[in-house]
């Protein structure tokens with residue numbers, strides 16, 4: 027049996043090697059390393075895939091969030107509501123821009139921001155909400171957009187873990203996650219569902235004025251060569267990364283399908299186990315399984331993590347420390363928050379290997395080994 031990886035990028039690459047290598051070679055042959063044709067092609071391809079009018083490529087998913095917040099012209103002291111149960115980037119950029127983070131609770135079933143908690147956290151200073159589509163499942167966007175409309179708030183969707191996911195509204199309308207809020211952001215970090223061979227990111231919006239601002243900010247606020255209108259930054263997607271993404275975007279739906287098959291295998295193996303809760307599937311979201319994350323009860327979670335490692339099965343705890351308990355937010359009052367669901371999840375979640383190359387033999391070994399420990 028092939029060794030089990032958390033994410034098997036090497037085997038995935040082997041299948042598309044010829045196409046990817048040709049794309050990279052073309053960039054090298056043209057020496058069009060910055061803003062080359064591969065980048066403009068990718069922008070068109072991605073905006074078609076997402077059914078989104080404007081796609082602004084940038085250097086990574088963290089920059090995407092930062093540029094989004096800069097484009098909304100948020101001012102120091104403005105409040106931004108975010109879940110604490112997320113990757114640090116989401117909340118870090120809020121603090122970096124001197125905005126006030128308001129940490130809220132997540133829903134224990136979906137792992138995503140709890141709309142009821144948002145409503146309670148709104149003050150006259152609230153300007154924006156950042157739902158994170160954690161592990162590949164959408165937050166309850168219909169409820170979030172309704173709250174945002176009522177309180178005139180911006181919504182920035184952190185779609186780094188859910189690219190390709192469809193969201194179905196109660197009237198039947200279907201939209202891609204990342205294109206529902208005011209702005210959406212994503213990351214092409216190699217292990218993401220659509221990953222490049224280094225760092226990369228993108229920003230989505232259907233608002234023309236915002237799109238113009240996003241592009242300006244990502245490029246030193248430059249409206250015309252050497253004329254700089256607003257303060258921005260330097261955040262670009264390299265042509266070589268765009269060349270990789272042009273190939274991989276074509277396979278994204280196939281990759282998602284493979285991930286779902288893995289998830290169904292796990293679901294079946296752990297079905298109705300009293301100590302294992304498999305991922306909940308919200309009716310409005312079609313899960314793209316960036317992670318396959320279990321909630322354990324009455325099981326020594328870190329013991330299982332260790333036992334799996336001894337059997338050469340990687341597993342991960344996303345995330346062992348929620349944002350509000352991170353040292354970086356101590357002076358910003360992180361410790362004053364009481365987020366019981368977040369703390370509860372942090373102690374009980376474990377993510378199993380999830381990628382496009384897992385075989386039935388590997389899956390059987392993983393699930394048998396988990397059950398051997400848990401039972």
Ligand SMILES: *Cc1c(COP(=O)(O)O)cnc(C)c1O
Pocket residue numbers: 086087088089112113115116158184186187212213214215225226227
């Ligand atoms: C990966 C990730 C980011 C940051 O993306 P980078 O490209 O690593 O900067 C932001 N938010 C979430 C939820 C992520 O998973």
